[in-house]
Amino acid sequence: MKRIYMDHSATTEVDPLVLDSMLPYFTEKFGNASSLHSFGQEAIEALSAARQQVADSIGAKANEIIFTSGGTESDNLAIRGVLAKKKNDTSRSQHIITSMIEHPAVLSTCSFLESIGYEVTYVPVDSEGVLDLDKLERSVRDDTSIISIMHANNEIGTIQPVKDIARIARDKDVYFHTDAVQSFGKIPVDVNEMGVDMLSISSHKIHGPKGAGVLYVREGTELEPFIFGGGHEQGLRPGTENIPGIVGLGKAMSLAKERLGHDPEHMLRLRDSLIDRIFDSLDDVRLNGHPTQRLPNNVNLSFRYVEGESLLMLLDVKGIAISTASACSSISKKESHVLSSIGLNADYIHGTIRISLGKDNTIEETDHVVQSLQESVGKLREMSAISKS
Template structure:
């Protein structure tokens, strides 16, 4: 079995920061109480839960009671779309949803599900640069539009969307606005007031916290029908015993991310630019996907002409380098990336694409090693393709 020596898939998941693990450990052993229990151990867990909620609320610039803890980004996205849609169905107040063609599948599949029940969905296409135009969102609005959902930063190509402007438009029209901010967390501001959002999804394992925990910010008075029934947890909004250790870890990781934001962003952006420059200058027939400037500081998504991306990834893995061809949630799918198709990329280039996403612990030596391996691999693969064609 190959050992991963260079990890370049931080958009898929991140390692848990040792400081985050240290904060979590007591809640697996000494402080193991159920936060819904009334005795001392339960009250101790409840205090940790309340403190974590307040700590996160300060970073999001919202009220603590506006945060609902979930199992991660997928649940948060599902709750946002289905909750708003079914509230409006229950009250007979509209039937139309606007989203984009290159959302994460947690949003797209939720939208497709709602279409089965008669909801109408408009899928706005991004431009060839991977940016959604505000005017196209505006043109899609109808009198019966109840929800707009646009991701903050794309999970495959890293392009950053004009969320504050779209949110302002939605607020002016009285339409609920949701953003999937899973990839933006730890890199971009999450101030919900500045972003003009009513709903915002986060997933802890994207910013050096554990898997299986996330949140949905829900602005007060947002119309939403809660989807998970059972106990009275999360103020009757999301039944199920809270993952106290995970939530404490998420709060700690988010605080660290924003305390170290400038340093982390500067570091990964320097590595990102070194990687992009090296790929474009050393490997002919390389295309950068998505706008170069309006993208996450750690994201590199490229296509290689005449090459199968999956083969490139296997070659990288043989050299101990971990990368991906897109969303980890679609690994194993034979379908080409809907994100790259949505920006008009030719299917052959879509099949030749890979995503490399950097983290706070990557180094320049690792980037240079990756460039060497990619250059050698692609030259060899193209020679093999030419020989077969003869």
């Protein structure tokens, strides 16, 4: 059975060009970038080249790029790094602003910070997942250190007005961090256009290898590390650099940037045709998130009278891979905080799936998905203890 993968927001296959770029660094150019000899120099060169590729892909300078182990670590470093630095600056340190629909990497970091005495404001979103800018602006206090609002949501794909947020942050002289883990490669990500001080990216979401990530840190932004060790990455991220991973990440970002004129358009076409055809073929369906201000690869749907995991598994049996909520929490069937934040009815909330497209998905694959969805939803509704009648 040919499998159809439509869970690209969870993770992506490594691009063969990316893998090729990595291979020499496992067995031939395997040096440690801290070593002075020729093996070390090869590693340093690879590191610098990747750093430049990353910088070029987001309009940054090479010295503004910090390599991490992934998106989670980047988010932790951004928020905790700023707070650690401001720790002794008592007038400006106690307060953090974020949204109610951030990824757990941000939300759990914020709960931790609350547990040690910081205060966090969770700004709400509207029913389409768009941040309430007024509330954001009004929540800024004299002791606010950082605003962390994601660029695009991982579950419902809603894109936030980051430029407006950046303007507010700049006006109030507060750092602005954005989690661009889901947006990079799907919509333009330029740190100066966006006006952000910090920005997180995760390699495995953009056809790069797992185990590598980026935190962009605008020059002049004051941070402290939150992992301690040797002085790697400008003192912000110790530990022997994952050279093959970083090389792959650099290549993946370059490729994504190059393809920005093509891939997202393709995904958008698939997305909209998928949505249209599903609505044509099934009743009691809802599209969650914003109709247009959404990632070109995100389709988040709720099917009434159906439970998401069951639907996922029926599709899986047919070789179709999709997700119920954010990949991180799908194993524990707790309600998605994103879906509750947009006020989705309990009726619909349990029957929610996310289809996230990739650049290599085809229209034929979407045909198969539409048909399978129709069959599977039908089957589950027949079995369901609740229904229209």
